[in-house]
Amino acid sequence: MKFIIDDKIPYIKGALEPFGEVVYLPGSKTTPEVVKDADAIVTRTRTICNEDLLKDSSVKFIATATIGYDHIDTDYCKQAGIEWTNAPGCNSKSVEQYVLSALFVLAEKKGFGLKGKTIGIVGVGQVGSKVAKVCELLGMNVLLNDPPRERAEGPEQFVSFQQIISKSDIITFHVPLTMHGEDATFHMADTLFFNALERQPIVLNSCRGEVVDTFAAETAIQRGQISGLVLDCWEREPNIDRNLLQLVDLATPHIAGYSKDGKANGTTMSVQAISRFFKLGIDDWQPQGIDLPKQTILHLNGLNRTEEEIIREAILFTYDIRQDDKRLRQSPDQFEKLRGDYPVRREFPVFTIQYENIAKETLEKLKKLGFRIKQSIMVIDSH
Ligand SMILES: NC(=O)c1ccc[n+]([C@@H]2O[C@H](COP(=O)([O-])OP(=O)(O)OC[C@H]3O[C@@H](n4cnc5c(N)ncnc54)[C@H](O)[C@@H]3O)[C@@H](O)[C@H]2O)c1
Numbered sequence: 001m002k003f004i005i006d007d008k009i010p011y012i013k014g015a016l017e018p019f020g021e022v023v024y025l026p027g028s029k030t031t032p033e034v035v036k037d038a039d040a041i042v043t044r045t046r047t048i049c050n051e052d053l054l055k056d057s058s059v060k061f062i063a064t065a066t067i068g069y070d071h072i073d074t075d076y077c078k079q080a081g082i083e084w085t086n087a088p089g090c091n092s093k094s095v096e097q098y099v100l101s102a103l104f105v106l107a108e109k110k111g112f113g114l115k116g117k118t119i120g121i122v123g124v125g126q127v128g129s130k131v132a133k134v135c136e137l138l139g140m141n142v143l144l145n146d147p148p149r150e151r152a153e154g155p156e157q158f159v160s161f162q163q164i165i166s167k168s169d170i171i172t173f174h175v176p177l178t179m180h181g182e183d184a185t186f187h188m189a190d191t192l193f194f195n196a197l198e199r200q201p202i203v204l205n206s207c208r209g210e211v212v213d214t215f216a217a218e219t220a221i222q223r224g225q226i227s228g229l230v231l232d233c234w235e236r237e238p239n240i241d242r243n244l245l246q247l248v249d250l251a252t253p254h255i256a257g258y259s260k261d262g263k264a265n266g267t268t269m270s271v272q273a274i275s276r277f278f279k280l281g282i283d284d285w286q287p288q289g290i291d292l293p294k295q296t297i298l299h300l301n302g303l304n305r306t307e308e309e310i311i312r313e314a315i316l317f318t319y320d321i322r323q324d325d326k327r328l329r330q331s332p333d334q335f336e337k338l339r340g341d342y343p344v345r346r347e348f349p350v351f352t353i354q355y356e357n358i359a360k361e362t363l364e365k366l367k368k369l370g371f372r373i374k375q376s377i378m379v380i381d382s383h
């Protein structure tokens with residue numbers, strides 16, 4: 001068998017070698033010639049898996065180590081008898097961490113508290129539902145919009161897109177990119193959307209660039225229709241609009257899902273799916289040696305600090321979005337390189353908080369976010 005694997009997929013080396021030839025290549029170099037005699041591709045969003053790539057090939061299975069699969073022409077795959085899989089939920093906790101970091105940084109920059117603010121979540125799947133849960137934990141009012149789920153589950157917990165537009169102080173998009181049908185998300189945030197906003201919200205897009213119309217977003221900022229914009233995903237990546245880059249509050253190079261945990265989950269799900277498809281017998285394969293950051297222990301003293309300040313410090317200790325923002329502004333032409341050489345980032349459960357003077361309720365919230373909690377041990381000097 002022959003496997004073509006994107007060389008930016010971590011922790012996969014050695015997994016498939018016992019079963020055949022394995023070729024590691026950059027996504028951009030995964031060409032029709034390369035995949036011609038392959039049995040499977042393990043890929044990312046940078047390889048467009050369509051007829052141009054796959055026709056005349058022997059590919060039978062595509063595993064993308066990502067949540068999104070808009071880079072796979074699923075209609076063509078069906079017609080060509082090629083099976084495929086994505087990695088649902090793999091990096092959803094990473095996006096949750098990204099959104100929290102963005103919210104805390106913006107709240108401080110713009111001088112408001114998160115408690116009591118209304119956040120509209122558009123798309124309430126793996127990512128949106130996690131973002132909803134943590135925002136509720138922070139005392140925010142959460143509005144959920146997800147027409148496909150509303151049709152399937154009933155209207156009780158959902159609101160219309162119109163209500164999101166009129167009632168939200170913050171709007172965050174977590175939809176897949178879809179071009180057709182009643183739920184199409186292409187340019188969901190267009191001129192009509194921005195013109196209709198009533199509360200000058202902050203808008204976040206960490207799903208796909210094409211969900212927000214670049215020109216409409218620029219105009220909305222210039223007209224003061226929104227009070228902030230956070231962009232992780234951009235139209236025409238990696239050639240992002242430099243004018244928009246100047247205008248947004250926080251700009252990052254499509255890394256919301258780039259925790260090492262998220263990456264490792266994507267790899268695990270891809271390898272296990274390949275194993276099931278080709279009956280390789282490694283259905284419970286797990287990656288080894290997931291990188292750790294230099295510091296995983298945070299000493300947190302809550303004396304004279306509000307709950308929001310305490311939680312903010314804990315979140316930003318694990319991930320400070322301003323560092324990604326700085327790197328992108330310094331080198332916008334290095335968009336793909338910044339992604340490829342992304343620093344080690346881990347999710348909350350690898351961090352231990354050693355605390356002093358923190359109320360029980362706040363500790364409960366930190367635990368619910370996933371942190372490990374330990375009381376600081378007082379060292380008594382015997383001299
Ligand atoms: N920036 C990143 O690094 C990053 C990381 C992970 C995911 N993503 C993107 O985020 C998207 C969402 O991820 P997920 O794991 O939550 O996916 P998911 O499939 O679990 O959830 C998507 C939700 O959106 C809903 N939806 C579809 N069309 C809608 C519409 N028109 N209006 C409102 N809701 C709609 C669906 O019903 C579903 O519940 C992915 O498709 C991917 O493109 C980006």
Ligand SMILES: O=C(O)[C@H](O)[C@H](O)COP(=O)(O)O
Pocket residue numbers: 043044045046065066067068069091254255256257258
């Ligand atoms: O869909 C996803 O999972 C995310 O957008 C993911 O971060 C994409 O990563 P990439 O394949 O571009 O490295």
